[in-house]
Amino acid sequence: MRAVMMYGPGDVRIDDVDEPTLTRPTDAIIRVTDTCICGSDLWPYRGFNKITEPARMGHEYLGIVEQIGDAVTDLAVGDHVVGSFVASDNTCEICQAGYQSRCRHQVMMGGIGTQAEKALIPWADGTLVKIPAERTAAQNASLLAASDVLGTGWFAAVAAEAGPGKTVAVVGDGAVGVLGVLAAKELGADRIIAMSRHADRQALARRFGASDIVEERGADGVARIKEMTGGYGAHAVIEAVGTDEAMQQAIDSTRPGGHVGFVGVSHGVTLDGGKLFGATVHLHGGPAPVRRFLPRLIESIMSDQIDPGVVFDLTLPIERAAEGYRAMDERTATKVRLTFD
Template identity: 50%
Template structure:
């Protein structure tokens, strides 16, 4: 089968590899219907994370169950499933407590930009749809693998509640899903920080009430204006850089929480400001499985359409072009069809 691999910064290849096989009774093999490229795939692509040459890449996928191990009782060949980027048994003390991404038997999905994928801890990790979904739902279902629950987790971590004023830093797919989550949770004002017109449009479609194109000190000033000098009740930091984090803390009102879901790179937390302003920080790797039943309902009922984050659909054979497009910010997020 064909699967995407990375050999060096900027060196993305589609290679022939054996179809994955079940090796543990908790495994499942999935025929991938759609995969995609994640903002976090750009860290190794840009040489900012270490690379083992020849490793497969890609951790988001939806597809049809091909085969299951002996301990996978809730799924059978032919089921359409969503595969979370982080796997879990859904029974350990951390899963029981809603921290599925810290599951004692958990791991990370890989090989999602290919034709077949192996899912470990399939029973605890996957969820299935009622029957085979329409093609026009595939993009939104694929966001359930990572970006929608990750944006949702950011809003949960920031404590977003009805009537709040929420600032979202980052207009990538996760940030846009953070806008969607905040709006769904009843935020009254959702301020999206974005200076790209195409992303501003998605943010508005997702429920943003204000768009702020300025960054840094100027961005902070605009937020102060919009919030009558008070600051935001909750802030979603969806990038992972130090600039984004500092802006997030500048935007927060005293007593607020900053949620964060971007893998931190070079971030230095402003602990004295956090202390004097009573602004907290929470978040991390999203416990996808925890949110899936609720978010799957939102998608299948047509309440939300997070699939709008995919502004580009490419055949798997053009995966390298997909990485280029995202790296150059020509595309928000690329959906890959095997």
């Protein structure tokens, strides 16, 4: 079967690899119908995460169940499904508390690779959620977004305690950041400030509910947020980048007692303990427990209440995956969908 492989920085290829086989009774195998490239895939592409041997890529997916293990009880062959980028049993105490991304049996789907024609899904009953077989193209794209970037943006907004009466600032204008705007809007935030320098992403943020745009970064961006909030700072700030500058900007933009929801994959982030102590803010984040939110997100998508799938501004056949990686790296695309036609 065809699969996207990364051989090193900037070196993405399509290889023929063996099809997956069931290894545990709790597994399922799906035929992947939709997958995409994530901003986090760019870390190894840019050389920040070292690759010592060719690596399977991808962790976002829709699919159709082709095989199930003997212990799988909630799924049947032929079911259409979406799953999180973290496989989880959804029954342990951590999962039951709503943190399936830290399940005691977690398996990171990026280590399996879903930019491929088929994928093995560990803990299938806990990981996969059934979706309607009949859906529009727009709904299909939105369900694919729910597999990671929508669920991650949603968790960021929840972690930041976005809601009625709150001003929310969003640091990062990639797919997760703009979908954090959407989530904050759906959660009832009064004012949403998107921090972005790119006109196309500013327009997308406004489409999702941003009321204001701030183009400044770093200390200048913080000063602008403070100015817009009467000197206080935002009640809630979403950090969706993962760099030290972005984290510092998020913390400094938050008013005392406010909340930072951080979901950017951390690279080089350092926190000054004394400065953090003085900031008096809440920090909550990490790998998003997307599985917690999938039922609600699926319902909102299938009722056409939200349309997160518009973040996909480039669709390519899997054979052109390298082109998709390059487009996201060069910021000529926000999010790239890969097809198997």
